[in-house]
Amino acid sequence: MKEATDKSFRKRLGWIIFIALAVLTIIEFLVGALVHPATPYLVLTAIVKAGLIVYYFMHIAQLWRKDDKHK
Amino acid sequence: MTTVSLQHGRYNRLSINRLGLWLFILSESGIFAALLFARFYLLGFERASELNQTIGLIITSILLISSLTAYRAESAIAQGDRKAFLRNTLATILLGAVFVIGVGIEWSQAFVHFPPNQLFGTVFFSMTGMHAFHVLTGLIMLALLYLNGRQGAYSAEDHWGPEAVVKYWHFVDVVWVFFYPALYLVS
Numbered sequence: 088m089k090e091a092t093d094k095s096f097r098k099r100l101g102w103i104i105f106i107a108l109a110v111l112t113i114i115e116f117l118v119g120a121l122v123h124p125a126t127p128y129l130v131l132t133a134i135v136k137a138g139l140i141v142y143y144f145m146h147i148a149q150l151w152r153k154d155d156k157h158k
Numbered sequence: 159m160t161t162v163s164l165q166h167g168r169y170n171r172l173s174i175n176r177l178g179l180w181l182f183i184l185s186e187s188g189i190f191a192a193l194l195f196a197r198f199y200l201l202g203f204e205r206a207s208e209l210n211q212t213i214g215l216i217i218t219s220i221l222l223i224s225s226l227t228a229y230r231a232e233s234a235i236a237q238g239d240r241k242a243f244l245r246n247t248l249a250t251i252l253l254g255a256v257f258v259i260g261v262g263i264e265w266s267q268a269f270v271h272f273p274p275n276q277l278f279g280t281v282f283f284s285m286t287g288m289h290a291f292h293v294l295t296g297l298i299m300l301a302l303l304y305l306n307g308r309q310g311a312y313s314a315e316d317h318w319g320p321e322a323v324v325k326y327w328h329f330v331d332v333v334w335v336f337f338y339p340a341l342y343l344v345s
Contacts, residue, residue: 097233105226112222116215119343126203129339136335144229144328150180155172157236158316 104143111136172318179322183329186292190333193288194340197281203344206278208271210264214342217260218334224253225331228300232324238314240307247304247320250327254297261290285337292330299323 231246
């Protein structure tokens with residue numbers, strides 16, 4: 088039961104982060120096309136996007152976790 | 159006589175592997191950061207109007223989708239779901255291959271508008287070339303994962319290989335998160 092809940096949570100989390108990244112990419116594209124100067128906004132969106140990937144997809148927090156056991 | 163153990167104090171083998179991979183990623187980041195800074199140092203906030211914005215957006219979206227499939231592949235094998243792992247790994251490989259083809263199309267147009275001997279061409283081909291090379295190495299590793307997975311390798315208890323390759327793939331995506339606006343969108 089716990090395993091099924093964990094699986095569904097991971098799946099949902101993946102989609103949520105993906106949608107957030109897609110929305111930020113669209114915003115980035117529109118800012119690049121319509122706003123001048125666009126660079127400060129582009130830097131901000133890039134940092135947020137990179138942060139989401141590093142935290143949720145690359146699981147950087149695992150570095151501080153010592154109880155994971157898989158090989 | 160003492161015995162050598164894989165347990166180093168409170169750090170187990172997995173923690174050490176993860177730390178090693180992150181240090182590798184950090185060192186790779188230095189190369190890409192140097193290219194990114196060189197782009198702004200040489201060109202300021204200029205961008206080439208001939209760049210194909212449609213291709214840029216499409217290949218960015220494809221790499222983004224491949225990050226989702228890679229994440230799902232890793233989650234699947236961590237749960238012991240081999241079928242989903244293989245399906246998502248294959249999808250990631252196909253999306254990565256489409257990304258490389260997209261870069262190839264962009265290059266064929268770029269050679270006409272700003273060849274590598276011009277300043278923007280040097281910057282554009284260095285950045286996209288180095289990134290595409292990393293995508294290609296990621297694709298080779300994903301293909302090895304897929305082939306090993308088909309032969310029964312990896313499980314919920316043994317999936318450091320998929321975890322490491324997927325982290326590398328996400329890193330390649332993070333690099334593009336910075337390269338895409340730097341090349342296509344800044345003004």
